[in-house]
Amino acid sequence: CTDKEDPKKGKEKRGTSKEVCGYPLSIFFIVVNEFCERFSYYGMRAVLVLYFKYFLRWDDDLATSIYHTFVALCYLTPILGAIVADSWLGKFKTIIYLSIVYAIGQVAMAVSAIHDITDTDRDGTPDNMTFHVVLSMVGLFLIALGTGGIKPCVAAFGGDQFSDHQDRQRRTFFSVFYLCINGGSLLSTIITPILRAQDCGIHSQQKCYSLAFGVPAALMLVALVVFIVGSGMYYKAEPQGNIMLDVCKCIGFAIKNRYRHRSNQYPKRQHWMDWAEEKYDKLLIAQIKMVLKVLFLYIPLPMFWTLFDQKGSRWTLQATTMNGYFGSLVIQPDQMQTVNPILILTLVPIMDSVIYPLINKCGLNFTPLKRMTVGMLLAAIAFVCAALVQIEIDKTLPTFPSTSQSQLKLLNMGSETVTIKMPGNDPLNLTAAQASNEYFTFEAGQINISVGHPEVRNTISLAKGQRQTLLIPLTITDEWLMTDDITSKPQEGNNAIRFVNGMKTAVNVSIPAANFGLIEPFSYSNYSLIKNGKVTFTLWSGSQSCEYSTDFGFGSSYTFFIPSTLVFGPNCQESITAAEDIKPNSVHMALQIPQYFFITAGEVMFSVTGLEFSYSQAPSNMKAVLQAGWLFTVAIGNFIVLIVAELAKLPKQWAEYVLFASLLVAVCFIFSIMAYFYTYIDPAEIEAQFKKNVNEDDEDNKHKLQKTEVEMNKRDSIKCHDEDDKDKQTKM
Ligand SMILES: C[C@H](N)C(=O)N1CCC[C@H]1C(=O)O
Numbered sequence: 001c002t003d004k005e006d007p008k009k010g011k012e013k014r015g016t017s018k019e020v021c022g023y024p025l026s027i028f029f030i031v032v033n034e035f036c037e038r039f040s041y042y043g044m045r046a047v048l049v050l051y052f053k054y055f056l057r058w059d060d061d062l063a064t065s066i067y068h069t070f071v072a073l074c075y076l077t078p079i080l081g082a083i084v085a086d087s088w089l090g091k092f093k094t095i096i097y098l099s100i101v102y103a104i105g106q107v108a109m110a111v112s113a114i115h116d117i118t119d120t121d122r123d124g125t126p127d128n129m130t131f132h133v134v135l136s137m138v139g140l141f142l143i144a145l146g147t148g149g150i151k152p153c154v155a156a157f158g159g160d161q162f163s164d165h166q167d168r169q170r171r172t173f174f175s176v177f178y179l180c181i182n183g184g185s186l187l188s189t190i191i192t193p194i195l196r197a198q199d200c201g202i203h204s205q206q207k208c209y210s211l212a213f214g215v216p217a218a219l220m221l222v223a224l225v226v227f228i229v230g231s232g233m234y235y236k237a238e239p240q241g242n243i244m245l246d247v248c249k250c251i252g253f254a255i256k257n258r259y260r261h262r263s264n265q266y267p268k269r270q271h272w273m274d275w276a277e278e279k280y281d282k283l284l285i286a287q288i289k290m291v292l293k294v295l296f297l298y299i300p301l302p303m304f305w306t307l308f309d310q311k312g313s314r315w316t317l318q319a320t321t322m323n324g325y326f327g328s329l330v331i332q333p334d335q336m337q338t339v340n341p342i343l344i345l346t347l348v349p350i351m352d353s354v355i356y357p358l359i360n361k362c363g364l365n366f367t368p369l370k371r372m373t374v375g376m377l378l379a380a381i382a383f384v385c386a387a388l389v390q391i392e393i394d395k396t397l398p399t400f401p402s403t404s405q406s407q408l409k410l411l412n413m414g415s416e417t418v419t420i421k422m423p424g425n426d427p428l429n430l431t432a433a434q435a436s437n438e439y440f441t442f443e444a445g446q447i448n449i450s451v452g453h454p455e456v457r458n459t460i461s462l463a464k465g466q467r468q469t470l471l472i473p474l475t476i477t478d479e480w481l482m483t484d485d486i487t488s489k490p491q492e493g494n495n496a497i498r499f500v501n502g503m504k505t506a507v508n509v510s511i512p513a514a515n516f517g518l519i520e521p522f523s524y525s526n527y528s529l530i531k532n533g534k535v536t537f538t539l540w541s542g543s544q545s546c547e548y549s550t551d552f553g554f555g556s557s558y559t560f561f562i563p564s565t566l567v568f569g570p571n572c573q574e575s576i577t578a579a580e581d582i583k584p585n586s587v588h589m590a591l592q593i594p595q596y597f598f599i600t601a602g603e604v605m606f607s608v609t610g611l612e613f614s615y616s617q618a619p620s621n622m623k624a625v626l627q628a629g630w631l632f633t634v635a636i637g638n639f640i641v642l643i644v645a646e647l648a649k650l651p652k653q654w655a656e657y658v659l660f661a662s663l664l665v666a667v668c669f670i671f672s673i674m675a676y677f678y679t680y681i682d683p684a685e686i687e688a689q690f691k692k693n694v695n696e697d698d699e700d701n702k703h704k705l706q707k708t709e710v711e712m713n714k715r716d717s718i719k720c721h722d723e724d725d726k727d728k729q730t731k732m
Pocket residue numbers: 181182185340341344603607634
């Protein structure tokens with residue numbers, strides 16, 4: 001608990017809070033509040049898209065657009081919260097009122113997800129979807145207003161609890177604050193998907209979205225209660241009138257005045273804001289200059305968030321093409337995102353207690369803006385890593401036919417070996433129930449194929465840009481069948497599975513999660529998407545059944561063949577053959593860890609530092625406003641992701657990663673130049689100086705006034721001597 005204080009700074013204590021190891025006790029309530037609030041926010045967000053898709057039954061596009069619009073809104077509303085806090089209610093009251101709005105929003109979401117409310121026919125699906133849609137949209141709007149509104153206030157309110165001499169403690173506070181954000185985010189993104197997966201309901205059991213939204217709602221109420229409990233200990237800075245209106249008016253006046261005096265005959269002023277001096281207080285002008293300087297510096301920052309936010313989109317998609325088996329543990333593609341908060345929880349303490357002190361010991365002045373620059377570079381490195389991983393993945397992806405080509409696979413449904421001759425290829429021998437290992441590529445059109453001995457010839461038409469399988473029947477003179485095969489990796493790491501029935505009777509194939517339906521003799525089923533892991537298929541023919549089990553990885557496609565020789569019994573493990581149409585993902589998800597490491601190390605240097613920088617460089621009456629400015633860069637970053645996802649359609653994903661890395665390096669270069677010219681200030685000191693000057697001016701003015709009065713009186717008295725006595729008495 002040792003504390004090296006700046007002897008130049010005042011040591012007056014803020015608020016009535018006790019101190020523990022030099023930290024005001026009040027910040028304990030603030031960090032717990034932040035933990036619960038972030039749990040509530042990230043927990044709800046984790047299941048939101050699934051709620052749109054499976055509960056409200058929206059399509060993927062609508063679900064994704066509304067999701068991103070909501071996230072962007074959550075980082076736009078901080079401006080509103082900051083204006084209300086700094087100009088009107090103060091941070092404390094703003095946090096209380098908006099937390100209530102936030103909790104109401106979360107409760108509305110939880111209620112909107114109770115299907116029983118409108119499920120009058122009790123079939124498990126809501127009958128009045130409009131009710132659920134309207135209630136959830138109102139809920140989301142209130143949440144965006146609440147979470148965004150309080151976010152800049154809570155951070156700035158936490159900063160306010162420290163006295164001017166507690167710079168070091170305040171820096172540590174912002175690190176702990178960031179730890180709480182990520183602790184809440186980590187726990188909730190693990191817990192709420194588990195809650196969602198439970199079945200619940202009064203009349204019928206459905207996936208429990210109401211519980212997945214209900215727990216975040218409860219956590220928001222806890223956040224509110226914890227914050228209120230600390231109420232007596234906080235230092236509550238009073239709002240100083242409608243500061244934002246004054247700021248706007250002052251800037252407007254400066255611009256107008258500058259324009260009016262644009263001719264060369266008027267002497268130039270140091271700063272364009274100095275043109276407001278005729279009408280506005282020098283202190284206000286100085287404060288606006290401080291804010292504008294920082295906001296100008298923020299211009300390049302959204303690019304960092306543009307890269308950062310692709311963790312949830314591009315990187316998760318990349319994970320779907322990778323192998324998630326970590327020994328006996330299976331990691332789903334979207335679970336890889338939890339690596340970010342886990343790394344935050346480890347990296348923040350390491351940076352604060354080892355890396356930064358070590359850099360200091362080396363005599364390097366690692367200023368906040370230098371840290372942020374390095375943070376941006378680390379994010380760029382993360383994207384280079386992502387590109388390298390993508391190149392590895394691309395090497396393992398199957399080569400699908402171009403638009404002018406066709407690919408053909410062959411499956412021998414017979415019980416004897418056949419020889420197949422195709423143009424441009426060596427004769428191919430396929431034993432009973434065997435499929436060719438690979439697809440043969442042809443220029444699309446018609447090809448002649450001959451099978452067996454004596455040869456049976458057939459001309460088959462190949463579909464352009466397609467993969468097909470030729471099913472060679474048991475009796476090769478019978479009609480040949482062509483199937484349409486999938487031409488892309490199955491989505492979200494699923495496996496695309498189908499069955500070909502070579503028996504003379506129909507077969508029904510099912511697993512608990514899917515039913516392939518009744519497959520007619522010498523026919524095939526549609527594809528079903530199956531998750532990774534061990535799967536046991538049950539095959540039925542009439543009253544006879546048997547079981548077939550196999551293990552699936554991620555992103556494969558198989559055609560299982562039921563041969564005519566199959567004997568139904570306890571299991572048919574040996575009889576069924578599997579043709580691997582698309583290999584399972586082989587590049588391991590662990591290869592994503594370096595990119596997660598670099599982006600998170602970048603985030604710690606960039607975001608934790610930026611949060612503290614925004615507080616320390618803001619004038620006292622605009623702390624929340626600058627926090628909102630900081631969060632606004634996150635919103636813009638999210639918008640850029642949306643735009644770039646639509647516009648930048650590079651043919652190769654790795655090239656897009658390199659493009660983003662290069663853009664960030666370019667932006668980082670511009671930022672470092674801007675940062676070079678930035679001079680750090682101590683707003684409290686500047687403000688104190690101004691107030692002192694004003695007081696001195698006032699004193700001066702008072703002295704001058706008194707002097708003038710005395711002189712005037714003297715003059716008057718001289719005059720009065722010359723005038724009549726009556727007059728002289730009145731003036732004195
Ligand atoms: C979860 C992230 N690591 C994170 O902490 N954040 C992302 C945007 C800003 C910040 C947050 O406040 O949630």
